[in-house]
Amino acid sequence: MENATMQTRALSFLLSEASGRRSRATCTIPSGTGKVAAGTVLGEVTANAGQFVPSPDSVTVGIEGAETATAILAYGVDATSADVEVTIIDRDAEAKQSMLSFDASVNDQTKIDAKIAQLNAVGIRAR
Numbered sequence: 001m002e003n004a005t006m007q008t009r010a011l012s013f014l015l016s017e018a019s020g021r022r023s024r025a026t027c028t029i030p031s032g033t034g035k036v037a038a039g040t041v042l043g044e045v046t047a048n049a050g051q052f053v054p055s056p057d058s059v060t061v062g063i064e065g066a067e068t069a070t071a072i073l074a075y076g077v078d079a080t081s082a083d084v085e086v087t088i089i090d091r092d093a094e095a096k097q098s099m100l101s102f103d104a105s106v107n108d109q110t111k112i113d114a115k116i117a118q119l120n121a122v123g124i125r126a127r
Contacts, residue, residue, distance in 0.1 A: 010074060010076065011074055013099035014093060014096075018091070022091070026087055027044070027051065029053065030079060031083050033080075035078045035079075036076065036079060038073055039095075039100050041102050052073075052086075054102070055102070057105040070090060071090040074087040075087060089124060090124070091124065094126075
């Protein structure tokens, strides 16, 4: 029997959000991004408005702008070979910090704290 790893459940990171769908928006995770788990902190690619990728620690060639965290992915997706339209949390919400996922380059507490501050600037509080 194989050991199964439980995946992050959709929206399980969310503590609260604004009424209606005010906290939610749709965007695209571009092809080639790979598998992205629910709760991943995202940034928008400046050159391609509406495309979001896991927010790296610093400016990365080809995804400039994404280094600023502005949203959290609501549902896990596989964007390995095709663009995927997704739901994101992009404002007026509270999230469980311990349930957020970060790009591999966000690999220490100082970098995580910077991402949390960026989310706070757009109205997403991580607690």
